[in-house]
Every structure is written in C-alpha cells, then in structure tokens.
Amino acid sequence: MAKINLSGLAHSYMPNPSSDADWALKELNLEWDDGGAYALLGPSGCGKTTLLNIISGLLTPSHGAVLFDDVEVTALPPEQRHIAQVFQFPVVYDTMTVYDNLAFPLRNRGVAEDIVRKRVEEVAEMTDLSATLSKRASGLTADGKQKISLGRGLVREDVNAILFDEPLTVIDPHLKFQLRSKLKELHHRVSNTMIYVTHDQTEALTFADKVVVMNVGEVVQIGTPEELFEVPQHTFVGHFIGSPGMNVLPCTVENGEAIFAGRRIEAVNAAGVSPGQAELGVRPEYVTFAPDGLDARVTRVSDAGRFSVADIECGASRLKMLVREGTEIPAENARIAFDPSSTRLYRDGWLCGRNAAS
Amino acid sequence: MPGAALRRANAIQNICYSWTTGRLGALMALELKQVGKRVAGETHVYPTDLVLERGSFNTLLGTTLAGKTTLMQLMAGLEKPTTGEIWFDDVNVTGRPVQKRNVSMVYQQFINYPNMTVFDNIASPLRVARHSEDEIKKRVGAMAELMKISAMLDRRPSELSGGQQQRTAMARAMVKDSDLILLDEPLANLDFKLREELRDELPRIFGQRNCVVVYATTEPSEALLFGGKTAALYEGRVTDFGATGKIYRHPRDLTSAMVFSEPPINTANVRKTEGRILMNENVTWTAPAGLPDGAYTIGIRPHHISPITRDPEAVAIEGTVKVAELSGSESMIHFDAYGDSWVSLSHGVHPFDAGERAVLYADVSRCFYFDTNGKLVAAGGGHTEH
Amino acid sequence: MNKTVNQKAWFFVLPVLVLVAFNAIVPLMTVVNYSVQETFGDNIFFWAGIAWFEEVLTSSRFHASLGRQLTFTFTILAIEVPLGVIIALAMPRKGPWVSVCLVLMAMPLLIPWNVVGAMWNIFGLPEIGLLGKTLNVMGFDYNYTRQPGDAWFTLILMDVWHWTSLVVLLAYAGLVSIPDAYYQAAKIDGASSWSIFRYIQLPKMKRVLTIAILLRFMDSFNIYTEPSVLTGGGPGNSTTLLSIDLVKIALGQFDLGPAAAMSLVYFLVILLMSWIFYTVMTRNEDQ
Structure with missing residues (x-):
C-alpha cells in the first residue's frame, strides 16, 4: 500500500520529439492517496495505457519521476515495484490448479507453505474461488480467470498498488456487472491503492473515487464522478462522460448573457464572459419540456427502457x-x-471562468 | 409529425405481421420452421419457429453460448440445420449453400481485405457481381456517404480507427443489396463512445432497406435502442419474440425477463391471499385486480427500486447494503434483504456504506407477476395480453 | 464450424484421391500381396500364409536392426528436442536479427538429403575431410568408415545438424505466439526464469512440440538416404538401420516375401508408436 506521486511526467515513443503530436503523454502531475480507487478514462490512443505502463514500470518515461511513498521508483523494473496487475486478456498459468496459481507469487518469494495456505484460502473466499481451488485454471471461464489474476495480486501483503488494464473487456455483460461490483466490494475490504484503466465510463465512474479523464495524451480533468458529471471542465469531458453525452450548442454572448436560438439562456458562468461566439x-x-421554453421539434424517440432519448431540433x-x-x-x-443550474458556457472547448465555476 | 408517422408505420407493420402469420406471404422474407441444430449429441439450437420480415430490424438478444451465432449461421446457410426447414420469400432454401443465397455478414472482428483501399473493400462484392465501374463508383460513394467514411476511401484498413474499420465492413455488407444482412455483435470490440455513436446511427442506416436485418447482441440496452423486434435467447431456445418495447414491458416468462434486463431483474417469491400480496409479514401490498390466489415470483427492475420516493404506494424494503456504486449521476445499490440479493438503480448520488442498514422503496405498480411455471400473469398492475 | 456445403468441391479433391490411390494404396496392397506369397521367379506365386511374418518377427537380424533403429531415433530425439527448444529460447523475438536467425535456421532444411549425406561423407573423411582431419590432428583416432562408434557419432551429428532447425522453427513459432502480458504477469509475480519456462513457455509450446516430436520420430524412423550415402550401413552392419536393411533384403537379395512382411511390420511399428506418442502427449489437454 502506497501513496503514488507522478511529478512532471511526460513520454514520447520517439527519440527526439519536436511537435506537440510526438508526445504520447504530455506533462502531468498527479498525487494519489494511499488506499484510494482511481480510474484513467479516455478513448483508444489517449495515452492511458502509456501512463499505466509507466506506473507499473514496463516503460521508463522520457521526463519526470514516479514516486511510491515519496521514494523514487522511476528506474525500477516491475518486479521491484511491488505492484500487481490484471490484464485485458486473462493471464493464468494453464497447467496449475487455481490454488497453485494463487500461491505462485508467494512461493516465488519463499513464503512458508502454512502461511501460503492461509493467505490463499482467505483470498479464494474473497474472490468466490473457494469451490474451484483444486480445479485446473485453464478450465475456468473468462471471469473466473480474471478473478485468479486479481487474486494473485491480493495474496501478497507487500503490494503497493493493483493496476487494472481494461479487465472486463472479455467478460459477458451480465457477469461484467457482477465482477464490477465485486471489485468495488473488494476495494472496501482490502484498502489497496487501485488504478483502473478503461474506455468505459460506467466502469470508471462506478469503480473510482477519483477519475482522470484523458484525451490525446493530455489530462483534461481530474475529479470525483459527480464533479465530472455535473461540472465538466471541457466539452470533451461533457461528451465523453454521460450517455448520451452533453449537448454542446453554438451560441453568442452579449453583455454577459448567452443567446441561443434567439433567446436569452441562463447559464451558471455567463457573468463576466466576453462577448462573441461560445x-x-x-x-x-437537464433538458425538459416546458410550456414557456424554446420552440423545438422532436425528430426521433429511442426507447432505452427506464428512459427515452429524444432527438430534438431547436x-x-x-x-x-x-x-x-x-x-x-x-x-x-x-x-x-x-436547467439554469446545470447549463454552462464553454469557449474553445474549455469551461469559461474555470475557477469561478466550481 | 414523426411521432405520429412512426406510430402509423408500426400499426401497418403489425397488420402485415398478422397477415404473414396468416400465410399471405406478401411481406414475408425469412422463415424458420422448426429449425434446430445438434452437434455431437449436444443441442446448440432447439427447434425454432421464427418469421422475420423484409424491412425489419431484428435483434437476437442473449448471453454468450445462448445460440445467437449458431442461429445466424443457420439463417445464412453456413451451417445445415439438423431439423426443420428454412424458407426465403416462400422458397425452401434449406439445402442451398451460402454462395447462392443473397446474404451479407458482419462480424465482431473487423474483417476487411488488408491490402485493399477502403474503396476497393466496399467495391469488392460489386466487382464479384461484375457491375460496371460507373455503377460501382456511384454505389460505393453513396454507401461511404451513409457510413460517414467518404474521406477515407483511399486509405487502407490498417490506417483507420476501429470504428472506421467496422464502418467499412458494414458498408461492404450493405453495398450489394442483400436479402439478409447478419450482424454478429459488430460493436463489441469498439470503445464505449464509438459504440454509442454507431448504435445511434444503425437504425437510420438500416431503416430504408428492403431486406431482413438480424443483429446479435449480449446487451439489452442495444436491443432497446434499436427498437424493431427482439428475440430473447436462452440456452438454445427463443423464449420470446416480438416488438422490442412489448417484449421488454410484457415478457412472456421469467427467463425472457431475465435475458432482457440489465442490470439483472430482481426476483422474489410472494403469495397472494385476501386481495393482498405478501412477501413476508412486514412487506405486503395491494394485489393487482383479477390475480388469482396462490404463489408467484415477482420480477422488479432495478430502476423501480429507489432510496427515495414521493410515491405513497411504494413498498419499503429494508436490507443490508453490500456495495453502493455511484457513477456521478446514478447510484447502483446492491443490498441483501429477506434472503435475496437486490439491486437498486436510481437517479442522483446516494452514498451508502457497506454493511449499512437501509430502506429502499419499490414501485410495485411496475412489477411483473410470474406463476409457478414462470409464465407472466400480470404486469404493471394489470393483466397482460399473453 | 464454418462448413460450406458445396458438392462441386469433390471434383477438386478427385485428382488427389487418384494420386494417393496410385501412390499409396496400390503399392501398399501389392506389398500385402507379396507378404503372404512365395515365389521362385518366373512370376509364379504360391500361398505362404503368415510364414514370412513368423520369419521376420523371430529373425535375429530384424531384432538387431530394429534395436539400432530405436537407439538412433531416441538418441536424436533426446538431443534435437531440448537443443531445439534452447536455441529457440535464445533467438531474438524482435528486431532485425529475427530474419537473419530464421534464414540461418532454415538453411540445413533446404539441402537435399543425398547432398547432406555426401557432404558429411566428405566432411568426416579422416585424411581430407575438415571434421575428420581436425579430429585426427587433435589426437583423436577418428575414422567413421572403420570404427562403428565413430560411424554412429557422425551419423547422429549429421542428423542433429540437419534436423534440429525444424524443432527450433516450430518451438520459435510457439514462443512468439505468447502474449507479452504473460511475461509481464510472471515478472510481477516474481517468477524466476526457470518458472517462466516451466509454467508459461513450455505449456504454450506444448502443441507445436508435440508436432515436432511426432514429425522427427516418423522421419528418423524412416531415414534412408543420408545414412545410406554416409556409411551405407557400415562398417559391417553397425549402422544398418531398418530401412537400409529392408532395401538390402528386397533389392540386394530379392527376397520379396520376407521384405514385404518386414515392411508391413515396420509400418505397423511406426503407426503404433506414433499413436502412443500422440495419446501420451495430448492426454491432459481436455480435462
């Protein structure tokens, strides 16, 4: 268990990066508390996997430092960082039983067999693997294998952080739901620092206390799920989080007021915004039908079960x-x-008057 | 107005549907008659009857290994059924090989010719059919326009994003005017947002085609958003088939309700006596009218259970919270009550600690009543047409 | 799964069927025919029953060559399989050296078998061959044409040189198909290089190694050209493997009956042993 600091971190896969686009990861500073649940969220190619590999030690960053509990580990290989990782595709040792799989990291470190037994049984109970301990790991379903991967991290007592790299990719939706809440439950029980990488907002938002939203190598916003949903700092966050994403409507600003579709619209942060396009x-x-509202036309209604999504022309x-x-x-x-309390003005993608807004 | 037009179109379609079942056959396209598949003594698909019309969007909904892919391969002619017959436009095509049926297929993996440009990829079925170059140019252009990949026609698949690769594969499937287009979880390998984007466009893309579209998915939300018709599959059986909204709101039986619910539907055993439903001594409510006395299993969707309510009729359920997942706009609360596991999905942020006692409110007017055989007998407070 | 029903496909298979019939089935039947008949020439045949089989199975000459064959096959398997795996493990998995290594490895496989035999024949000659001369200069009394031990040494060295590449290439194919995540996970779990080999690489190579062992077993059991060119079975009968013996009986002495019976026994031994290999090696797979 450890606090994680990333200071002045940046990475490029090229030897001599010149333009902005050459950086897979633009400079960032992060501080993660010991025992927290964090998520790195973004589309493919946003740099989240690069960042994860830097944390796990598979990649050495071009700039900056990684610190675990204030000790620099930037140059250490993965095995010396005391981290555990669950990969996108389940990694199990096919020829071993589930028990031997879970015992493997401990045996490699020369832990006595009676302690191994105690730890393995404890972890098997937590991850619902008790009944399958004597089975061959290769015979388990994908979700069972992911539990083994996770279990191999949980058995060790020296783990600084458990990293998850899109761990639910190959899991069926109905089991995804179970495994997701299981992870959340386990985090409460074991209080390890957990870092979860995904492109799936539902997984990120439900799992993490704090989410780092990334786009093209850049951290766009760091915040609690509620902050990301309620006060997106950038239209990208607004669009990427929420399903469907935030509506971004071109408007003009005059005298500190937003004008859209010929009418004055109340927005939280309109005061002080300079005139022009926004x-x-x-x-x-936060869009509702209202008798005195803007003229609109419903072009399509799709039924999503517990709600409907209406496409509107306004x-x-x-x-x-x-x-x-x-x-x-x-x-x-x-x-x-x-809803005036949830309507905000953005310019060039960024929230206007960013500090005043939140 | 589109809403009204949509309703009218649906009404017409329903009339046609009853005609087709009456064997008029004007709109009929693909018909499975007792089609089943056994492989090495194992049943992959039990004998199934299904009628899919031209111009319809049909979703096969079920978990992995429910038989979706096998059913699609039977429809395409890639597999031969062990029992039953497959008819297309009133012709028995059971033994006809896939090359002689006018079928297209899109897979979960992005399958394109790697050494051809996007244009040539889309054009390939037309070149096989020996269309003129002018015709090919015209049709590929129109298809690329529809799929929003016009700007990428000169690139190779490896230079495209996953979403664009799948758009190319779909364009190739659609360019040749197939009678049957089969899509086997085409969005499963895409990023969440790309999936959302394509999901939004698919009904429009397939809307105007005079062919049978069959779409397999494991995700109930996809089936719902596409509308059209849905077949619920469970362990090799089609447990329910009909207009998607109807299947969702009036599932034929408990199995179908479970297939068509994400997160999983909550169930509990109850009794009906003296006009009241009893879950236990403390939890009871007025029974829906006309429900005979006896034992039932109720099904109640997670979004009909909430930690807060303004509804005086809502039934309080007291339980122990296992975990609360807060997504910023919604709260999913997993809790144990009366020996069952429950899930509540509600709007807003409602934090709970693990192990905390909590009271949640179920909107029982929305719950389903299944008899001891699992058949639906009442839904949303009234009897169903089933 | 994706079976396409198309009756026309059978026409494309037909030429192969005809070819196989003339290549394998007809000669095999002829051999079966010979194995139960006796002839004194002039194309006159008599029914001999299982007499030839009894003779072959009880003949000490057959036992001796079968023994030599088994020794040869198991020796080269015991060397080539571990050596092949070791070389495959040592080969780079990325970068420009990959293709260089692959080409080097493939080279011995491209050389015709009789050329391999002739090469080693000259290579090993004590007076003029590079290998033979060097060994003698270094003080070893090496002469593969006179001393049975030296003949065996040269024979095995030749086979190892010729065929280890096949094992290397197959094992390498198995190795490169292992996703990086496995190595990363093992590192994180603190696994030693031996553990990585034992629990990741070996299990993932198992399928290709099964194929490699089967191929090497069958090929080495059938081997004829190279030893025949190299030693011709000598000195004496010391390197007379089954196939060489068979040719001696059939074409040297023209004993068609015993030769036919022997080749059938030979064939059945290979079939039986391949089956045993395969069953043992794939036994634990589906469970």
Whole structure:
C-alpha cells in the first residue's frame, strides 16, 4: 500500500520529439492517496495505457519521476515495484490448479507453505474461488480467470498498488456487472491503492473515487464522478462522460448573457464572459419540456427502457434530451428549457471562468 | 409529425405481421420452421419457429453460448440445420449453400481485405457481381456517404480507427443489396463512445432497406435502442419474440425477463391471499385486480427500486447494503434483504456504506407477476395480453 | 464450424484421391500381396500364409536392426528436442536479427538429403575431410568408415545438424505466439526464469512440440538416404538401420516375401508408436 506521486511526467515513443503530436503523454502531475480507487478514462490512443505502463514500470518515461511513498521508483523494473496487475486478456498459468496459481507469487518469494495456505484460502473466499481451488485454471471461464489474476495480486501483503488494464473487456455483460461490483466490494475490504484503466465510463465512474479523464495524451480533468458529471471542465469531458453525452450548442454572448436560438439562456458562468461566439453545454438529463421554453421539434424517440432519448431540433441545432419513464412526449409544438443550474458556457472547448465555476 | 408517422408505420407493420402469420406471404422474407441444430449429441439450437420480415430490424438478444451465432449461421446457410426447414420469400432454401443465397455478414472482428483501399473493400462484392465501374463508383460513394467514411476511401484498413474499420465492413455488407444482412455483435470490440455513436446511427442506416436485418447482441440496452423486434435467447431456445418495447414491458416468462434486463431483474417469491400480496409479514401490498390466489415470483427492475420516493404506494424494503456504486449521476445499490440479493438503480448520488442498514422503496405498480411455471400473469398492475 | 456445403468441391479433391490411390494404396496392397506369397521367379506365386511374418518377427537380424533403429531415433530425439527448444529460447523475438536467425535456421532444411549425406561423407573423411582431419590432428583416432562408434557419432551429428532447425522453427513459432502480458504477469509475480519456462513457455509450446516430436520420430524412423550415402550401413552392419536393411533384403537379395512382411511390420511399428506418442502427449489437454 502506497501513496503514488507522478511529478512532471511526460513520454514520447520517439527519440527526439519536436511537435506537440510526438508526445504520447504530455506533462502531468498527479498525487494519489494511499488506499484510494482511481480510474484513467479516455478513448483508444489517449495515452492511458502509456501512463499505466509507466506506473507499473514496463516503460521508463522520457521526463519526470514516479514516486511510491515519496521514494523514487522511476528506474525500477516491475518486479521491484511491488505492484500487481490484471490484464485485458486473462493471464493464468494453464497447467496449475487455481490454488497453485494463487500461491505462485508467494512461493516465488519463499513464503512458508502454512502461511501460503492461509493467505490463499482467505483470498479464494474473497474472490468466490473457494469451490474451484483444486480445479485446473485453464478450465475456468473468462471471469473466473480474471478473478485468479486479481487474486494473485491480493495474496501478497507487500503490494503497493493493483493496476487494472481494461479487465472486463472479455467478460459477458451480465457477469461484467457482477465482477464490477465485486471489485468495488473488494476495494472496501482490502484498502489497496487501485488504478483502473478503461474506455468505459460506467466502469470508471462506478469503480473510482477519483477519475482522470484523458484525451490525446493530455489530462483534461481530474475529479470525483459527480464533479465530472455535473461540472465538466471541457466539452470533451461533457461528451465523453454521460450517455448520451452533453449537448454542446453554438451560441453568442452579449453583455454577459448567452443567446441561443434567439433567446436569452441562463447559464451558471455567463457573468463576466466576453462577448462573441461560445458554446452552451447542457446534459440531456437537464433538458425538459416546458410550456414557456424554446420552440423545438422532436425528430426521433429511442426507447432505452427506464428512459427515452429524444432527438430534438431547436433553431439550427440538434440536441438530445432524456425523457423519464411516464413523461408524455409532445408530438407537435414541443417547447424545451434548460436547467439554469446545470447549463454552462464553454469557449474553445474549455469551461469559461474555470475557477469561478466550481 | 414523426411521432405520429412512426406510430402509423408500426400499426401497418403489425397488420402485415398478422397477415404473414396468416400465410399471405406478401411481406414475408425469412422463415424458420422448426429449425434446430445438434452437434455431437449436444443441442446448440432447439427447434425454432421464427418469421422475420423484409424491412425489419431484428435483434437476437442473449448471453454468450445462448445460440445467437449458431442461429445466424443457420439463417445464412453456413451451417445445415439438423431439423426443420428454412424458407426465403416462400422458397425452401434449406439445402442451398451460402454462395447462392443473397446474404451479407458482419462480424465482431473487423474483417476487411488488408491490402485493399477502403474503396476497393466496399467495391469488392460489386466487382464479384461484375457491375460496371460507373455503377460501382456511384454505389460505393453513396454507401461511404451513409457510413460517414467518404474521406477515407483511399486509405487502407490498417490506417483507420476501429470504428472506421467496422464502418467499412458494414458498408461492404450493405453495398450489394442483400436479402439478409447478419450482424454478429459488430460493436463489441469498439470503445464505449464509438459504440454509442454507431448504435445511434444503425437504425437510420438500416431503416430504408428492403431486406431482413438480424443483429446479435449480449446487451439489452442495444436491443432497446434499436427498437424493431427482439428475440430473447436462452440456452438454445427463443423464449420470446416480438416488438422490442412489448417484449421488454410484457415478457412472456421469467427467463425472457431475465435475458432482457440489465442490470439483472430482481426476483422474489410472494403469495397472494385476501386481495393482498405478501412477501413476508412486514412487506405486503395491494394485489393487482383479477390475480388469482396462490404463489408467484415477482420480477422488479432495478430502476423501480429507489432510496427515495414521493410515491405513497411504494413498498419499503429494508436490507443490508453490500456495495453502493455511484457513477456521478446514478447510484447502483446492491443490498441483501429477506434472503435475496437486490439491486437498486436510481437517479442522483446516494452514498451508502457497506454493511449499512437501509430502506429502499419499490414501485410495485411496475412489477411483473410470474406463476409457478414462470409464465407472466400480470404486469404493471394489470393483466397482460399473453 | 464454418462448413460450406458445396458438392462441386469433390471434383477438386478427385485428382488427389487418384494420386494417393496410385501412390499409396496400390503399392501398399501389392506389398500385402507379396507378404503372404512365395515365389521362385518366373512370376509364379504360391500361398505362404503368415510364414514370412513368423520369419521376420523371430529373425535375429530384424531384432538387431530394429534395436539400432530405436537407439538412433531416441538418441536424436533426446538431443534435437531440448537443443531445439534452447536455441529457440535464445533467438531474438524482435528486431532485425529475427530474419537473419530464421534464414540461418532454415538453411540445413533446404539441402537435399543425398547432398547432406555426401557432404558429411566428405566432411568426416579422416585424411581430407575438415571434421575428420581436425579430429585426427587433435589426437583423436577418428575414422567413421572403420570404427562403428565413430560411424554412429557422425551419423547422429549429421542428423542433429540437419534436423534440429525444424524443432527450433516450430518451438520459435510457439514462443512468439505468447502474449507479452504473460511475461509481464510472471515478472510481477516474481517468477524466476526457470518458472517462466516451466509454467508459461513450455505449456504454450506444448502443441507445436508435440508436432515436432511426432514429425522427427516418423522421419528418423524412416531415414534412408543420408545414412545410406554416409556409411551405407557400415562398417559391417553397425549402422544398418531398418530401412537400409529392408532395401538390402528386397533389392540386394530379392527376397520379396520376407521384405514385404518386414515392411508391413515396420509400418505397423511406426503407426503404433506414433499413436502412443500422440495419446501420451495430448492426454491432459481436455480435462
């Protein structure tokens, strides 16, 4: 268990990076508390796997330092960093039983057999593997194998952090749901520092206390799931988090007021924004039908079960709104309004007056 | 207005559906008659009857190994059924090889010709069919436009993102006017957001085609968003088939309800006596009208259980919280109550500690009642048409 | 799974079937025919029953050559398989040297068998051969044409030189197919290089090694050209392997009956032993 610091970290796969695009990871500073659950979230190629490999020691960064409990480990190989990792595709030792798989990291470190037995049984109980201990690991299903991978990390008492690299990729949805909550439950029990890399917002948001959202090698926002949802610092975060993502509507700003579709729209951070073009960010969750609202046209309604997603044309813009079960969708003369406490102005992608906003 | 038009279109489709079952056959396309598949003594698909019309979007929903892929291969003619017959437009095509059926398929893996440009990839089925170059140019252009890959026509698949590669594969599947297009979990290997984007476009892309579209998925949310029709599959059986919204809101039986619920539907055993439903001494509510006395299994979806309620009719369930997953806009609370595991999915952020006692409120007016055979007898407070 | 039903496909298989019939089935039947008949020439044959089989199975000459054959096969397997795996493990897995190594490895496999025999024949000659001369200069009394031990040494060295590459290439193919994640996980678990070999590399190579062992077993049991060119079975009968003996009986002495019976026994021994190999090595796979 350890606190993790990343200071001035940057990485390029090229020997002499010149332009901005040559950096797989642009300079970043992070501080993660001991025992926290963190997620690195972003689309493919955003640099999240590069960052994970730097933390695990598979990659040495071009710049900056990695510190575990204030001790620099930047140059140490993975085996000396005392970390555990669960990979995208399950890694188990096929010829061994589940028990031997779980015991493997301890036996390699010369732990006495009676302690091995105690630890393995404890971890098997936590990960629901007790019944399969004597089976060959190769015979288990994908979710069982991922539990073994995780279990091999949990048996060790010297682990600084457990890293997860998209661990639910090959798991069926209904089991995904179980394994996801199992991970969360385990984090409460073992209080290890856990770092979870994924492109799936649901996994990141439900697992982590704090999420690092990345895009093209850059950290865009770090925050609690609630912060990311309620106050996205960038339209990318607004779009990437939430399903469907935040509506980003072109508008103009005059006298510290947002004008959209010919009407004045109230926005949290409109005051003090200089006149000109800007974007209005409002989540589909905060768009409602309102009798005195903007003229709009419903072009399509898709049923998502517990809610519907309505595609709306309003002025020259298209947006999506979330309609809760049981709400009537007007076929004609729809009027919509944005919740003023959740409507924000963005310029060049970034939230206007960033510090004042949150 | 589109809403009304949509309803009208649905109504027409329903009428046609009853015609086809009445063997009028005007719109009929693919028909499975008692089609089953056994391999080495193991049943992969039990004898199945299914009618899929032209112009319809059909989703096969089920977990891995439920038989989705086998069913698709039977439809395509890649596998021969061990029992039953497959008819297409009133012609028995059971023994007809796949090359002689007008079928396209899109797989989970992005399958394109690696050494051809995107243009040549999309054009390949047309070149096989010996269309003129002008015609090919026209059709590939239109298809690329529809799939939003016009700018990438000169590139090779390896230079594309996963989403663009799959768009190319789909364009190739659609360019040749197939009678049957089969999509086997095509979005499974894509990033969450790319999946969302394509999922949003698919109904529009396939909407105007006069062919049968069959789409296999493990995700209930995909089936719902596509609309169209859904077949719920469980262990080699089609347990329910019909308009997607109807299957979701009036599942034929408990199995179908479980297949079509994410997160999994909550179930509990109850009794009905003297006009009331009893889960135990403390948890009881007014029974839906007309429900005979006896034992039932109720099914209640996670989003109908919430830690807060304004509904005076909601039934309080007291339990111990196992874990609360808070996603920033929603809370998923896993808890144990009365010997069962429950899941609640609610709007907003509702933190709970593990092990904490909590009261959650179930909107029982939305719950399903299944009899001892698992058949649905009542849903949402009233009887169903089943 | 993806079987395509197309009856036309059978026409494409037909030429192969005809070829196989003339190549394998007809000669095999002829051999079966010879093995139960006696002839004194002039194409006159008599029914001999299982007499030839009894003769072959009880003949000490057959036992001796079978013994030599088994010794040869198991010796080269015991050297080539571990050596092949070791070389495969030592080969680079990435970078420009990969293709260099692969080409070097493939080279011996490209040389015709009789050329290999002739090469080693000259290579080993004590007066003029590089190997023979060197050994003698170094003080070893080496002469493979006179001393049975030296003949065996040269024969095995030749086979190892010729065929270890096959094991290397197959084992290498197995090794490169192991995803990086396995090595990373093992490092994190603190596994030693021996553990990595024992629990990751060996299990993942098992399938290809099974194929390698089977191929090497069958090929070495059938080996004829190279030893025949190198030693011709000598000195004396010391390197007369089964196939060489068979040719001596059939074409040297023209004893068609015993030769036919012997080749059938030979064939059955290979079949039986391949089957045993295969069953033993794949036994634990599906469980």
